[in-house]
Amino acid sequence: MPLPDNIFEHTRLNPLYERRLFDLFKPFRLRTHVDILIVVDTQIATQPGVGFGIGSVIELLKNTTVGCMRFRVDIAQRSAGVPQVVANPADFQPKYTAFRFDMQDDGSHVIDKYEQIWCFGFNPDNNNGPDSNIDQPGAIPASNAELAKLASWMKIKQGGMFATGDHDYLGASMCRRIPRIGTMRRWTNADGVPPQFSPDRIDTLRPPGPAFEPGAPGGPAELANTPHQADTTIQPIQWVSWRSVRTSVFRRRVRPHPVLCHPTLGPIDVMPDHAHEGLCRDSGTVPLNGMYNFDGMGEQPEYPDATSGGAKPEPFVIAYGSTLGDPPYNFDKGPQPARSRFPMISVYDGHRAGVGRCATDSTWHHWMDVNILAIKGAGGSDWEKVKRYFINLATWLNPPGYSTDCLFLSAFTSHFTHVGFQEYSPKLSNLELGRNLYNHLILTYGPCWVTQWTLDLFDILKIRLFEEPQFPKIPDVCLTCPPFDLFEIHALGGLVRASLDDAALVHAAVRDDKSCDFKAKSLEDMMLPGVRSAIAGFVKEWQADLAQSSKLLKTLELKD
Template structure:
């Protein structure tokens, strides 16, 4: 774990308060760096300048900041060579070559060093309709021993896993048997993978201006060479993750946190490409793991609804009756499952995410959009960053909420709007606006529910369903969030005043804060009880009022 001195540089605090804050938080041990292992099949580049590769995304994640959270990335290739650990690979080099998921380094299992693993598979790179080639040794398929170790990591460490391939069987050798990932996306001919050509392909290319040139019978044709990397992106349809009817009669909808931009709203675009894959809309929840026969989707711990994968975005493609495609005819489609996620935390396993294609991630598809640095790039790049935040094991993201509450006392809110007699809700709304400004509303909502989950203030078998249904009832969710945050501010108000009094450097009497879980458990529980009491009273008033309407 990192000591305060190592992570305070990640918080925007005036240097005059740095020594005091280090003393204040000396009991805290918060690991604010997330370690990610990116595994690619041989043939996929990791260079920022390699067109057919994911180097630009790697650089983006390494430089990203989400609250106090930062990301460290190591790189591995499954290239068929003897497994080897490279001591000093450099930023654009592989730390592991001939990578296997059960390999060790100095007596330690390699994957245990990481909170997340991202898999970009291309083998077998073929248009064959024979699924048997997926398991040929030349394609470096993930064997049962590796899968057992990876399954153990997902269960014991709650590690988060992302994996994707492309059209046809590309990526199946690495990914198709990995728990959950193997059934959340189509990997084989038997699964009904889209081909590289024919009308059954998923061609999402969109025409640039002037569009008339690309209509049926026009002089131009939509082709990968010209259009997969241009500035014209494809629209996607996000699904509702949260909805609320407050204040009546307006209905507010939010996408899943993976598709939330802090300031631009829902992430509703992706790079386009002439042959994409597909996710699975409703995986078989009774499926068993292909390497040991155990249940692939475990039940929730302590009861409650079984966690299920959710398709959070759908793609579409244009009809060749209206547009001229170099790959030939295709029908228009509007519901292509594009991004799927699985929150395994209620079942005590790690989260999983998958994408229809790695062409949403490839340099060749994003370089021009990135260079333009327009709103499309801001949204697309945030999708990558959001995944790196969402896939974390339990506890990682709430650490930044803890630190944000503490830090707010010696930032603008604390100096200008926190006062001892300020009502709890007002304090909470001040902090909520502050956090929304930097991290967006989805971040705030997700962190607060994570906090309630991790502190176990509500029976977990009830909390999972409650969280899912919360926005569907007549409740002001912003008020709920403000009440929780306000109680957290109040819990740190007196210690913060003591800290501010040490501006002259005299830290005599400055006491270290208790560990976050001890400091905030009681205030958050008080917020939940107060909210429930208020809503019960409001419901009684509503029931009494409605009763008077009876004839």
């Protein structure tokens, strides 16, 4: 795909090198544009500023860049009628009407044009009815033919899926049978969805001031969905440790999943509140042995085994919410118990199983304008964190190769920034080169994303260091266990070393005003062998250190 004109916008690149590098990268067809299809039922608006809609999120994605990555968004609206393609839709209007996941345009399936599909479902209705309503024709439930195409897209293209609804069975008609999406979140009464009313609802509203706190004069004021879901007071969430690295005998460093990691503000620990949220399935409770056969061609596993061995990849919760109790608080919808946590956001890394990644959210009220406009208007860290959640999902859900293309580009262009001019030399070790690149990358992406993209490199190379979702539990003191940081830094050092010669060609071409060409046909061909070599070298060092330690231990043996 063509390179964006502003491809180097966030690279801190010396401007003298921009045109030369732009011309050199043109033949590489880097995957820099991500096409996202957002699918909505008719009740959910897509224009910014409409309360019951997601227009502000769509606007945000269209105007966002993450390194070399740009997002293009089209809208599909599910309704009755004949599926139609709108040639030139107005801004924030559907490109596809009466949309079906298996619809075609000029002989090819529409969804094959997209890397990601995001579903915001409303149907069957908001009437708190029986599950039999879900598959009524008027609710436009996803058909077997649609689901067969979706399942194929998730397997062949490894496209990423996100889906959410709200309380009760909202969104179930579209989403409940989509592979993985349907079991990562609760969609039906049979699943145990939380209701809109009664003490069993999930009411996450938070008091906006002292008058709403227990003990306030005259009793706490009433918390109501209108207006308090729309104010600037948002709920705290509990992020889950995704990576845990021992930094000393007595200390560990933990990080959230990249979806909940802000590059400068740290963990994303807040979310808009709402009076009746839905519910994801908790880690370890998702049924992993389900099968589907939408096209009649034979049963397929919903959760495939890992393609390169190891444990079957599973969905896991990355954030929990909580509720305040009434009493002592005062909710207009009545009493509810205080809950220390409920599953709010769940993810599944399907790349290890040869399928696309998936994510689900307890409610679309974390996304809707009615919930986020005041937070956006107030600005500050709350809005920065909430909007980064949306951006992070768009970054994480990509098929394999998109994030690594941007990592390769960032690593190569770093040669022509302050870090390359000052800190790169062939005389340095991979550890030293990698540390310098790491410190450069986290300025833009933050440490969580550098780790995720390093793991993506290891997936390409079939290097299985650790099982998901967390590093294996090890004894409190493991003197033979190098921290993951060393693997990460050596891999980054391999990227730098592999590109030193080509970077020198560019330096000479700019200095002498001459042309130059890369020998490699892609940045992956240029840089990936360096990662393999660096990890192999580190393994040899590790083996040598183990042998040395073994000799030392023999000298320390106590005699009777």
